[in-house]
Amino acid sequence: MTTPSEPRIAPLAPPYPEELGALLKKMTPPDAPEILALFRVLAINPALADRSMPWGGYLLGRKASLPLRDREIVILRVCTRCGAEYEWGVHWAAFAQAAGLGEREREAIVSAVADLEVLAPRDRLLLQMVDALHDKADVDDALWQSLSAHWTPPQLIELLMLAGWYHAISYVCNAARVPLETWAARWGQAR
Template identity: 50%
Template sequence: MAARIDPAPQPYEPDMEETLAKLMPEGVEPLLLFRMLARSPRLFRRFMAGGLLDKGSISLRDREIAIDRTCGRCGGEYEWGVHIALFADAVGFGPAEIKATATGDANDACWNPRERLIVRLVDQLHDTSMIDDALWAELAAEFEDEQLLELIMLTGFYHMVSFVVNATRLPAEPYGARFPTGV
């Protein structure tokens, strides 16, 4: 299935070309998502400014649990697949963690207590757009305020990313992982 919106044609504006070149490892074409967003340099720049893929207040593993779980819950296979392909090994995800981000829940044996809290945060935000007082108390005992804000913002940002990739029907990147069967 083809994407509903084609990627921007080259050549890109000079600063856009430079930004796209920095986003991926040498020799790897920028993601279809980035090239599609490059149709609107303003939207692309705003998207990149909000991405939260820098070294933040949480570990790379915590970040990937939040991102992958959010994309899994939203059915955002394109983005989930990119993150699994590019980060799963780096954060020590095995088959159980990969599957759990897409189909499991916070009680899966692959998660430690801290990670269960992240999954619960993502799931509760996804289901209710809120975090109840009981979960907040557990989160506040484990995470600093800055970390909680980052986890909440990551969840919201990757809801938006999932909306974009789903609505535009972006096909999976050639190297992107696919959801486990049944998702």
């Protein structure tokens, strides 16, 4: 699970044409250290990038129905299962601590062999859901019943869509060989 260093689709580089610069500025969070390489790859298809922003913004924003912790557990596990070091590293560095994930918890989330008992039962359910979706593109009845005891139907839909969105983002990161951010975490820091 490593990202080759040579991009298949190189991120756009400045200077940007005015419209593209405005799009990239709109895509970049105000506190980001720079325009993310992923955004500069997505902006190669400006219409797609522009239309994906509201969805990605909803999933990561305040209007989402999921707490930060739930969201980040799902994202980190999806990226781990997909081998998407780029997106995993960005979220690990930017959100894991704010989500209240300690080192033991984070290790369990990114490891296929770690003892999941260090996680709260609710957190384990999220990992089981991601693993089931990744392996079978479905959730069995017993797991669904357990999930339904903790999340409302609107939140369950959001969890499924969140996992699917980050699966798609992982495809882009991996297949395009998006170069890793210098400030983001690396696999070895958690394994």
